[in-house]
Amino acid sequence: MIKPTPNPPETDPTSPYESLDSNKLHDAADRALDHYLCPPGSPPPPRKKRTMYAVTADFKNEELLANACETLASARTIANDFANLIPASQRSAAGNCAIDHARRAGGESDAG
Numbered sequence: 887m888i889k890p891t892p893n894p895p896e897t898d899p900t901s902p903y904e905s906l907d908s909n910k911l912h913d914a915a916d917r918a919l920d921h922y923l924c925p926p927g928s929p930p931p932p933r934k935k936r937t938m939y940a941v942t943a944d945f946k947n948e949e950l951l952a953n954a955c956e957t958l959a960s961a962r963t964i965a966n967d968f969a970n971l972i973p974a975s976q977r978s979a980a981g982n983c984a985i986d987h988a989r990r991a992g993g994e995s996d997a998g
Contacts, residue, residue, distance in 0.1 A: 972980055 969977060969980075
């Protein structure tokens with residue numbers, strides 16, 4: 887009969903901490919990881935100061951598009967939640983008001 891899965895690999899039963907050298911190696915590895923991964927209680931690395939809405943050359947198009955997408959998704963959610971609070975008879979008036987406000991903000995006139 888053939889087994890569908892192989893036997894697990896054989897492991898060495900020797901503890902990695904049996905000798906003093908292995909303890910030193912383990913301690914050195916812990917210190918190296920702590921140094922590079924910034925353990926809890928140590929000061930965080932300095933942050934690069936950037937604001938998302940400043941026009942700078944170091945922003946990638948993908949970052950700006952992702953931020954714009956998240957902002958528009960949040961605005962849509964807020965608008966939907968607000969629309970559910972308004973009675974149906976008043977939704978049309980609120981929608982017209984919002985469209986007029988958007989036109990004025992975009993520079994269009996009421997006659998357009």
